[in-house]
Amino acid sequence: MTMRTALNDFKRRRGDDDVVPGELRTTTGTFAGDGDRLVHVDDDGSLRDYSYPLAGLGGIDRSRFGVGEAWFDAGADQRYLADTGVVETVHELDGYRVRQRDLTAGRLHVTRFDCEGDAPAAPVLRAYVGFAPEGRESQISHLVHDGAVEAYHRREHDYVGVSTELGDVRGQVPERFPELVGDDPVAFPRETETQRYEDAVMTGDLLLSVPFEDGGVTLVTLLAERDETTREAALARVGDAVERHDSASALERAGERQRDWPVPESPPAETVVDDLRVLSMLSAPNGARIAGPDFDPFYVGSGGYGYTWFRDDAEIARFLLDADEALDVDLDDWHRRSAAFYVRSQRADGSWPHRVWPGDETLAPGWANARLAAGDDTDYQADQTASVVAFLARYLRARDPADPGRIEDAIDRAVDSVDGTLADDGLPVACQNAWEDGHGRFVHTAATFLHAYAAVARAPVDADLRERARAQADAVLAGLDRLWTGEHYAVRERDGDLDERVDSGSLALAGALREYDAVADLDAATVDRLVTHVETTLSALERETEAVSGLVRYEGDEWRTGPQDGEKVWTVSTAWGANAAAELGSLLAERGDDPADAFRRSRDLLAELTPGGSLVRGNGYLPEQRFDDGTPDSATPLGWPHALRLATVAHLASEGELAR
Template sequence: MNNKAYLIDGVIGNSKLLLSMHKNGQVSRMWWPSIDLYQHADEISDGVYVEDARDMLWRNEGEWEYSQGYIKDTNILKSKALHLKYNIEIESIDFCTLRQDIVVKKYIIKNNSSKGLDLKFIFKSGFAIKDSIKFNSLYFDKENDALVHYKQDCVLAVGSSEEISEYTVSNVKDQAELGKLNGDDTAQGTEGALLFELNQVDSGEERVITIFITPGRNKEDALRLLQNAKKLKAEKLYCDTEKYWNEYLNKANNIDIIDDGLQNLYKRSLLAIALMYNKETGGFLAAPEFDEYITKSGGYGFCWPRDGAFIANAMLKAGYENMSKNFYEWAVNVQEKEGFWDQRYYMSGLKAPTWGVQIDETASVVWGMNEYYKQTGDNEFIKYIWDSVYKAAEFLCNSIDSETNLPIPTMDLWEERKGEHTYSCAAVEAGLRGAANIAKELGYNEYEKKWRICSEKIKESIEYNLWNSARQSFYRGVKLIINRDEYDKLKGSNEKVYYCLRDGKYDEYLKYYDDVVDVSLLGISYPFKTLEDTNEKMIKQGEAVEKYLWVNKVGGIKRYENDAYIGGNPWILTTLWLAIHYSNVGNREKAQKLVEWAVEHRTYLDLLPEQIDKESGEIAWVVPLAWSHAMFILSMLEIYDN
């Protein structure tokens, strides 16, 4: 499989299909039957052959000028490419239908030159089915006038509503360069091509070609879907898709956002999250996977329960109660038998690769369930989730360090260090408080009392034992696990460090106080409300976050002091976190400036990345990140809907 760029420009999909795309209109990755599994695209490209000049113009190569944008209020992507030498324009309109799993690629090829040109359009379908080039095969189905790619139980049919002039399943590039496909009809391989004779295209004239890609578990299903697409035609499919996305946005709660840029980004956030939501299972994808070979990260194409809780809460407050409810029902189904939720999962509910339990994942889900109930008053919902809440709350209660009255050491929310982290403690406090509220509603008074006492002890310990007066900030945590070298370096200093045996056999070294300022400390008040935003210590905490984490050169808030991940850049969601804090303490001016920074660093398609490069101010890492969009939605609701 070809190596792919980390950064993409646009995404389209329908909750089962998900495609990431570049500005030149090329498909980078394509997932089906779930938005996290499997990825099938190798190289899918297109272009025109200029017969008079014997010149093949691939749209993703050479002298083109590109522009791209979403059709207003939809997830339909329009990409334009103008060839600078021949003045030929290729416009593609790409979308996935909602009723059926059909990828539609409508091409409008226009001759903008001053003379007529004899043109051919070539579409190259390169698929590495199920993430691999191994054991792929394809053939041309003459009866259905389509290429059929297949491996095991995955079949991808590629056809058109226009008659195909020529085809091949071998040596695609070489044949395309000659403007002639040889008609080879069966091969073990990944690449095929379709050619359409456009003939003489006069100056100012255009031709339309529509390509359909239809997946299926077998060739009959894929080809049946292809024939349905041909019968319905691109215009009907386009209108239905446009109507669906317009109606989806109409379900959102109205908020008073006067600024068009903010309004557009709010709508795009709702639309982007819809693409990263699996309607069948209820899971939310963190981001369309872009680092599948784990070169710089542990991968993003999974559902983190904590991210999911933030996203579900944002969608709940935005008016999409069913999406939020479905997520929590998904959570009930994937919960571990011990009562906790692990680091991350596939959309199906199967456990994804993990490197450590994060107790805030479990706490965030229970907190979110209570938030859903508080807004909806859905008694059937809390009856349904009760067993799950009970198991989770008991797990949390049994995970308390008797010395500190805080949750025992686990991984932090950034998945980098182990200790008793203040953010995680606040999450657990809120989770237990939420569980107690649910127990009270259902009449389980014994559990309400037990869990509320436990949460109150955590709250007291956070407020009175974790405050660092020297830095006017909460400690990031206590009992931070460190390595032997750091222990030896700190031993004998003013730092409190100590050694112990874990499980009676493994050396473990701890630094008692972790005094690094971390943006997640804002979580004590938002969203968890362990302390009120207006608590004097929380006001000081917000000031410390701005003082120590503001990036002077390009602006924005980084995660914590001396952050090294992808260079230690400012993040969109961290900056919005501080914006929400300032809004909640009454400093609307500062809140708006931080929101403006986030808006200024959106992509040209109104998608929000995870990070911004600290030197250049350019997009630095994954696009789009669902958590970034969720925080933008929440910031709009907190700042403009109050």
């Protein structure tokens, strides 16, 4: 995303109530992704790269396609082809249609266009593609080769090639300064008077005219790094790709071969493939995941999403482990990559930093890095380290890793780190919360500590480490008494006072207490408290309008609420509620108590996240939030609720409670 693109969006959407102008939303369209490239195919067929966090490459910044004088500007029908990552978009034109299929394969992206019906006698594809190598919108140029065009800055060189004759190639002059500061957005492609002969060359914005052949044409883009791929090799790859994908069927077959997510033989719900596909696309080859496509790299209305948070990532990893055990979908390589990533990225003090770039695992911009600079733990998110511990301990117990010693050593050092942020009263010290918008001693942080300690106490590690973890789990369980209000656990203690609001993050207690119950039987009073807490939390956070139904994040949440009164519904909170209710149901069943109501609440919440529900898009995606009128907002798709949905479907299916 370049500043020019952001300003154009700001001008177009200025004054809209339900969007933040200047962001590049992904709440429409569908993604094609593989390896470290992630390409958004909007419902008008336009392409844009969201690859920078994964690959460090800018790629396509803006694009537009059409046939002859007709542009694909209207929203079109769009879907994935079966269980693959091939995106199909159907454009209805005057008397005929164009079927567009998109597939990302590594750093190649292939787009196939096929005319159907009464198409013009000699159709010509018009393709406007604006590249931003290294995120640049200046100091770039392009070279026209035989069958391909190359746009470049320094390190990054981007290519576009076609399967038929590459006809007219016109460089597009980007917005000039008066246009940038003017009130009106600029539409591309466009005709401009070039004041200097080089104006149309010193640009990465290109307009191509390409004839169809036998009713079809294939367009390929490639992102390349100068030090890794020579120009000759890059052009050869583009040429080979357009030859291999010279038909719709060839592209579909490539999509079937390229899929790296498993498909259960008897899936309990169609969302299983949707969730695995999303989580695969959000992952770098090393296993690190971005939270979601980075629709806001300029931090217009958020702190950005194209980074790896260790909390989110480790929670996703643990939910994937849960789902794998229940569905037997063989995710061993995914688990192995996650564990290796956590071991590599652990700091010397046993903790993990706020967030990193997933592609190269270097420190990313953040606001919770107190452990890397002078300061106390107030600007540190201790739950992140605890979340990683919980996954590593579970992985060590559930699988047979090749390097158990390294993993145990990482757990040992991480437990030391968690111990250092646990106060004498059994609650974590004051730090940042999971939502990253407050400070205090949070119930969610305590829940992650309890889960981590209990998981270590169950793991095949040194006996002294297990006993130490068990003792610390007991301490946290006792410390939770300080947060009990009589009806629910307070969101936090701050400066000695209880903040008695209800918070969906507290739903993590259900899984944590069930993990604890496996090493030390819970007493009836604690279980009764959990039942009351879950019931109170789900009821207090429930929000239902004519368009949406689900859970809000916490009482009094004012973030990105726009024009509406009251909090927005969050998919991660709703999925957390479904998962917590399922965990509670299993805990009650294991104790011989009646789980029926808990499982029912889980199914009711899950229904809003599955096909036909108010929170899920037609392509299976879960946006982070929805306004009361149903408009989606923020990161789409967001990895965390997809992992929660997957784990909840698997959990209910294993209990025979998915459908009643």
